[in-house]
Amino acid sequence: MSAAVAPAGTGTGGRGSRPARTARTRAKLFEAAITLLGERGPAHVSIDEIAAAAGVSKGTVYYNFSSKADLVAKVLESGVDLMEERLRTIPDGSDPVDRVADMVGRALEFLAEYPSFTRLWMSEMWRPSSQWHTELTALRDRLLGLIREQLHAVADAHDVDPAVPVDQLAVTLMGSAMFAGLSRDTHGPALDRDTAVAVVMAAVRGWVRG
Amino acid sequence: MSAAVAPAGTGTGGRGSRPARTARTRAKLFEAAITLLGERGPAHVSIDEIAAAAGVSKGTVYYNFSSKADLVAKVLESGVDLMEERLRTIPDGSDPVDRVADMVGRALEFLAEYPSFTRLWMSEMWRPSSQWHTELTALRDRLLGLIREQLHAVADAHDVDPAVPVDQLAVTLMGSAMFAGLSRDTHGPALDRDTAVAVVMAAVRGWVRG
Amino acid sequence: MSAAVAPAGTGTGGRGSRPARTARTRAKLFEAAITLLGERGPAHVSIDEIAAAAGVSKGTVYYNFSSKADLVAKVLESGVDLMEERLRTIPDGSDPVDRVADMVGRALEFLAEYPSFTRLWMSEMWRPSSQWHTELTALRDRLLGLIREQLHAVADAHDVDPAVPVDQLAVTLMGSAMFAGLSRDTHGPALDRDTAVAVVMAAVRGWVRG
Amino acid sequence: MSAAVAPAGTGTGGRGSRPARTARTRAKLFEAAITLLGERGPAHVSIDEIAAAAGVSKGTVYYNFSSKADLVAKVLESGVDLMEERLRTIPDGSDPVDRVADMVGRALEFLAEYPSFTRLWMSEMWRPSSQWHTELTALRDRLLGLIREQLHAVADAHDVDPAVPVDQLAVTLMGSAMFAGLSRDTHGPALDRDTAVAVVMAAVRGWVRG
């Protein structure tokens, strides 16, 4: 099914050592958690279910995470880390617009790979009262920062529409990318990566003059 | 506060007649429900709270709605109706691109007026397991239909990028509009309507050639 | 379906007069109530259901009966009256044992005609904490009195087993009759009246000597 | 007061082992449940009450039984098992009629020992809509099977009234025994075992000729 997000600060461990046992337990819990949380949302997934899906007892969840909220936060964090890493490693050199297209392509790939994480994020992100509002906002801002950075490079290299603030364009780019990504997964049939990128990039092309 | 979505098909009635009493009760419940549901999500709002916020007893909620899920569905439906009406009444005549801009502006206004409804929609929309998945998908499709219609008019009047399918462009337009609209409300400071429209419309301008 | 027990102290009324309207309403309520109460028991039948089955509003039930308990009590009472009347009118003259057999036959007939009432009675009769314990005990005692009376006549006319107290024999006769009657209805297939009577009467024949 | 039905298949365990803890908790729940259920009927006993009477929390009830209906079913089942065991172990050898008398005596003893169970059974047995109709019918049939078996032995050894079918006689015997047993408990004053047996056995003596 949907790939699981790898446990955040999880030691590697070797051949049956204590930390390794913990690491494996945590990995199983992460995997089970991300899938269930993305599908039904934190409020509709019980610790019992996660424990069962991971093949451990309920007590073990609390041995490894201080609370349900903590588990969700950890899952969210590791997802963020993963995505950020993907988007940070855009190779330099080419035209800034191409680099934005590259970034959009990588983002869409990530969303397709981790739909559960994406859904979880999208569903929780809009509630100021969410227990994870801080984490989610931080994630959003980290990603927006990366996008902005690339857009500024575009603005430096090209003549761009001054009526469109870079910060706002970053937000709408993120929005259109996530909608494109999740719509592929949640609703209708998929469309290929190149087309998806072309659609999202329309906004950038409309922003850049000439 | 956030404006409430008006109860669908609720007559006013006289100052004491039976149907009017019901209508007023329902209106109070709708108003209380949409605010709470948008802020915290259906799972984190109890019927007790909704009843208290509406100033009625818990039993009254169940006298008027068959279940919590039914109440949420009704709230969703009436929100859909309202938004659709706004977007359907775009005046004819001007250039198709301007009509799209008009629609985007109206959508952003609606999102700003009913942020609770918008958040509720955004949070539930991505879960295939949501109890309201059917309603939500229908809503999405109604709105997408309106957008597509306008985009087709643009494609008829102008030379457009053939690499960008209209249907997908509609989805990303909706996504960027919702992100722009909700970001204003949930996170950062507001930006004025015209700028917001300009940002969202960048995608259309990038799609239309010349 | 199962015949309803006629309303107890219900006036006859004529062509649309006030009392007649009430009488008809009460009759409808009685009919609906006895069926539902017998099938599912007082605890599992709501006033709403009774009202709906009778085709009146919930308020009307409370206009006609002071409470749910009162309605059930009235239903029980009218059932008792009906059954007692059947059993009291055994013609004199023949051999006392034949009169007992006649009474058993009539009882079985009644049980078959009003299975709902019978079930209601059987289910509530054994709970000292029942709200209707008084009524039910009174009913039981009225019927037992009739049975005892006939058994005493038998004891006067025949030589009977002195180890078997008449009062206790009356109780077991009632028990076997009710089991025979209800088993026909609740469980397996029916057996004809004469055989049923023969089976119940075995106890009397075993009691009478020679 | 009224003896509780022992939990089915409950091991004793040591003084602190996990399974033993469970066993003790279940035993307390069984004891509390059977008493309350018999006195007031399942519909009028809340899980809160049962938990309180057992000295455990409400959650514990649900940790041990999947639902209220399950708890009641389990109580019913264990009662059945107990009664059946009593009736199955009638010593062979004597006259078949004496064996029937023995069985009746044992049944009356059981009813006197477990009046709560008996009341519960009698009250629920007649409703085809009862949640436990299946269990109750199975119980009834098991007991009827035992009675029939003994009656067939009587029919083989004696000349019996052909107008009285064995199956029906079994039903009326069960009925008179239960009435005799419960009447002792619910209503009037007790009568001694021998007299009670004599009364119930009158039916058998009336069936057997000579």
Added chain:
DNA sequence: AATGAATGAGCATTCATTCAT
């Protein structure tokens, strides 16, 4: 390091009852 029994607060839902019309 892991477990599973126990807990209790929280919640959706039902329903007898009241009362203004």
Added chain:
DNA sequence: CATGAATGAATGCTCATTCAT
């Protein structure tokens, strides 16, 4: 006479959390 809107106490059940083993 009859109605239907409103009420609130009661109840079955869930679930995050604790803790002894």
